[in-house]
Amino acid sequence: MELIPKIAVFAIVLIVILGIAYALSQHLHSSALTANTVEGYVVNDLQQQNPNASIKIINVTPSSIQSGSWDVVVRLISNGTRACPTLLIEGFDYPAMTLLPNLYNQYVGSCAISGSAYSSSYVVGNSAVAITEVYEQKNPTMMGYLNQYGYNNTYVDAKFYHVLNNSVLPINTSMQNAWVIAYKAVNANYSLYAILNQSGKITSIFSKNSTK
Numbered sequence: 001m002e003l004i005p006k007i008a009v010f011a012i013v014l015i016v017i018l019g020i021a022y023a024l025s026q027h028l029h030s031s032a033l034t035a036n037t038v039e040g041y042v043v044n045d046l047q048q049q050n051p052n053a054s055i056k057i058i059n060v061t062p063s064s065i066q067s068g069s070w071d072v073v074v075r076l077i078s079n080g081t082r083a084c085p086t087l088l089i090e091g092f093d094y095p096a097m098t099l100l101p102n103l104y105n106q107y108v109g110s111c112a113i114s115g116s117a118y119s120s121s122y123v124v125g126n127s128a129v130a131i132t133e134v135y136e137q138k139n140p141t142m143m144g145y146l147n148q149y150g151y152n153n154t155y156v157d158a159k160f161y162h163v164l165n166n167s168v169l170p171i172n173t174s175m176q177n178a179w180v181i182a183y184k185a186v187n188a189n190y191s192l193y194a195i196l197n198q199s200g201k202i203t204s205i206f207s208k209n210s211t212k
Contacts, residue, residue, distance in 0.1 A: 035060045038070040053078045066096035084111040087128040123198045127158035130179040133200040145192045149185030157182045
């Protein structure tokens with residue numbers, strides 16, 4: 001009969017020890033998780049899942065749901081050198097919600113800009129949006145270039161200029177806050193350029209012979 005009380009005492013002691021060990025491990029784990037550490041976990045995980053994507057941390061703040069956890073907001077651009085890139089905004093609360101995104105917004109995808117990206121003060125503030133603006137407007141010259149030389153053969157680049165003038169491109173004018181989107185096909189002897197104002201409207205298109 002003395003065996004049962006001994007087993008009960010042992011079980012209680014074991015539970016207490018395990019509880020203390022768990023609490024200690026949680027404390028040590030949480031205290032070791034700095035913003036930079038969590039940022040690295042999130043970026044590494046996204047890079048493994050999206051090896052060719054452009055990943056940028058937008059914001060890192062303490063979690064509102066668990067002490068020691070961090071909210072990480074990330075911008076992810078896939079197919080950034082094609083005419084139809086994808087732009088996602090993802091959020092993570094780690095370690096509270098592991099590495100599963102708890103915030104998700106697709107601003108650009110399927111060759112279109114999401115309606116949530118537009119507002120009364122809308123401006124083109126990202127290369128993926130600028131590239132998609134050109135495709136969405138279905139300009140015959142730009143679409144003809146893609147159709148002739150092939151979507152997968154055409155590399156696309158977008159650059160923003162606070163001041164765009166002849167010192168940059170032969171446009172015979174001067175613009176402020178302009179985007180230049182270049183279509184460069186590997187099997188073409190010229191490149192095609194579209195100039196966007198910051199509101200997303202194509203203001204001009206011109207070609208330029210490729211240099212070999």
